[in-house]
Amino acid sequence: MGGGTAGTMAANKLRKELSASDWQITVIDADDDHRYQPGYLFMPFGTYQPEQVTKSRRATLNSRVDLQYGEIDVIRPEEQVVALADGREFAYDMLIIATGVSPRPDQSDGMLGEHWRDSVHEFYSYEGSVALSEKLKDWPGGRLVINIVDMPIKCPVAPLEFAFLADGFFSEKGMRDKVQMTYVTPLPGAFTKPIAAQAFGNTLEDKSIEVEADFMLMEIDNDKKALVSYDDREIPFDLLVTVPLNMGQEFIGRSGLGDELNLVPVDKFTQVSTQYDTIFALGDANNIPASKAGSVAHFEIDIFVENFMQHIAGKEMTHRFDGHANCFIETGGGKAMLIDFNYDYEPLPGKFPYAGVGPMNLLKESRINHLGKLAFRWIYWNVLMPGRPMPLPALMSLKGKRTDLLETDENKEPALSA
Amino acid sequence: MATTVINGKELAVDDEGFMTEYDQWDESIGQELATVIGVDMTDDHWKVIRFLRDDFQAKGETPTIRRVSTAGGVDTKTLFRLFPKKPAKKMSYIAGLPKPHGCV
Numbered sequence: 007m008g009g010g011t012a013g014t015m016a017a018n019k020l021r022k023e024l025s026a027s028d029w030q031i032t033v034i035d036a037d038d039d040h041r042y043q044p045g046y047l048f049m050p051f052g053t054y055q056p057e058q059v060t061k062s063r064r065a066t067l068n069s070r071v072d073l074q075y076g077e078i079d080v081i082r083p084e085e086q087v088v089a090l091a092d093g094r095e096f097a098y099d100m101l102i103i104a105t106g107v108s109p110r111p112d113q114s115d116g117m118l119g120e121h122w123r124d125s126v127h128e129f130y131s132y133e134g135s136v137a138l139s140e141k142l143k144d145w146p147g148g149r150l151v152i153n154i155v156d157m158p159i160k161c162p163v164a165p166l167e168f169a170f171l172a173d174g175f176f177s178e179k180g181m182r183d184k185v186q187m188t189y190v191t192p193l194p195g196a197f198t199k200p201i202a203a204q205a206f207g208n209t210l211e212d213k214s215i216e217v218e219a220d221f222m223l224m225e226i227d228n229d230k231k232a233l234v235s236y237d238d239r240e241i242p243f244d245l246l247v248t249v250p251l252n253m254g255q256e257f258i259g260r261s262g263l264g265d266e267l268n269l270v271p272v273d274k275f276t277q278v279s280t281q282y283d284t285i286f287a288l289g290d291a292n293n294i295p296a297s298k299a300g301s302v303a304h305f306e307i308d309i310f311v312e313n314f315m316q317h318i319a320g321k322e323m324t325h326r327f328d329g330h331a332n333c334f335i336e337t338g339g340g341k342a343m344l345i346d347f348n349y350d351y352e353p354l355p356g357k358f359p360y361a362g363v364g365p366m367n368l369l370k371e372s373r374i375n376h377l378g379k380l381a382f383r384w385i386y387w388n389v390l391m392p393g394r395p396m397p398l399p400a401l402m403s404l405k406g407k408r409t410d411l412l413e414t415d416e417n418k419e420p421a422l423s424a
Numbered sequence: 425m426a427t428t429v430i431n432g433k434e435l436a437v438d439d440e441g442f443m444t445e446y447d448q449w450d451e452s453i454g455q456e457l458a459t460v461i462g463v464d465m466t467d468d469h470w471k472v473i474r475f476l477r478d479d480f481q482a483k484g485e486t487p488t489i490r491r492v493s494t495a496g497g498v499d500t501k502t503l504f505r506l507f508p509k510k511p512a513k514k515m516s517y518i519a520g521l522p523k524p525h526g527c528v
Contacts, residue, residue, distance in 0.1 A: 193525065225437060237508075293483070297527050353527070
């Protein structure tokens with residue numbers, strides 16, 4: 007279920023592994039628009055045009071994978087049946103839930119009020135990103151507030167990147183002095199990992215971006231045009247760019263398969279459902295304590311395919327996903343950082359993917375990292391989605407990383423925490 | 425790795441004083457940690473702390489304020505009353521769990 011990043015990779019990879027006479031693969035999705043979601047960050051600033059972030063799901067899937075369009079109504083896991091809203095039913099032997107998470111502005115009081123898509127914006131949906139790009143074209147300046155409602159969110163660094171890119175965007179337009187920027191987060195700070203925090207150093211101060219931390223949004227006051235927190239702080243805005251609460255799909259809750267955010271509880275090493283051994287949840291749709299990001303889905307699915315083959319053969323799954331993530335962070339001015347981390351290791355400085363050589367730099371701003379991020383769109387469509395091999399190991403490697411910066415007890419390679 | 429001594433027990437902590445070893449915690453230590461940050465523990469406080477402990481064990485992650493409210497049954501307003509100003513940080517500190525974090 008779901009023909010986005012995770013579902014497409016899983017279907018295409020499994021199609022190569024599974025015998026066509028034994029296994030039929032069907033993908034169900036609502037429409038044919040596969041979005042390159044990392045592009046949503048760039049569209050507001052005119053770096054990418056809407057047509058550059060969309061391809062046909064059908065064309066992105068292996069031709070021997072069946073694609074059905076429809077809204078999912080409910081899963082009946084005991085019967086191993088998926089029912090669609092139009093009445094069609096699909097029986098399954100194995101089910102993969104890869105329906106991601108969606109921004110839910112309806113979950114915050116006042117967000118869908120009179121200022122929605124006027125001075126209250128988001129860039130986590132295609133429509134939102136397009137609307138924000140229109141808004142920024144002739145916005146005269148004022149108080150720009152960037153806000154995260156709550157964690158977890160897709161691509162947790164994207165709001166920071168938005169702040170950095172906005173700083174560069176307004177500087178280039180010669181109007182940075184007309185924009186007052188505030189970054190409002192429910193976390194204890196903009197940076198929460200000590201080594202990364204040090205690497206970013208005074209980036210926010212240098213860019214004159216104020217930080218309001220520990221801010222739990224209670225409501226958006228439409229009369230005052232202000233964010234209001236549970237501890238009665240008010241932050242007025244002329245333009246709000248918020249990241250609404252991210253939730254899994256409603257049908258997951260209806261099917262009794264989700265937690266309070268409709269995320270599917272799974273084993274964090276194998277992504278098999280904690281309730282049914284006929285169900286896996288991949289990518290953003292599951293509840294593993296890793297970042298919700300395409301790179302995580304990619305590494306996870308490399309491991310998943312090996313486990314899945316053992317599982318259907320009635321064997322024990324012996325491969326363990328480590329929560330590996332690898333993300334470029336745009337810092338503005340044509341530069342970017344790169345971070346590489348997993349369940350056990352926070353982002354560390356160093357070289358990637360080859361120790362001593364790079365060419366990418368970890369936790370350090372560079373032009374080549376930025377070019378890597380832009381090149382990634384091509385890699386996404388042409389290498390990742392078709393399920394072609396990437397020259398990157400699925401599990402995180404410590405080679406090339408400055409592990410000496412970690413506190414002594416953690417310098418040793420830990421056994422993966424159970 | 426830094427350590428601190430509470431109730432005669434040597435505990436592993438990070439540089440902000442958050443405990444780093446789940447199994448070193450017990451309720452008497454929680455009580456002491458609460459005193460350190462000026463929180464007067466009541467039954468309502470303990471209900472929250474016990475939820476945090478159980479949920480961390482089940483999920484491997486400190487629950488967010490939203491999760492404490494929806495899955496733990498203590499609403500956000502109440503959490504701000506019980507643990508003023510910074511409930512997420514104070515709850516996890518008392519419960520001997522890592523504070524909520526992002527990826528950088």
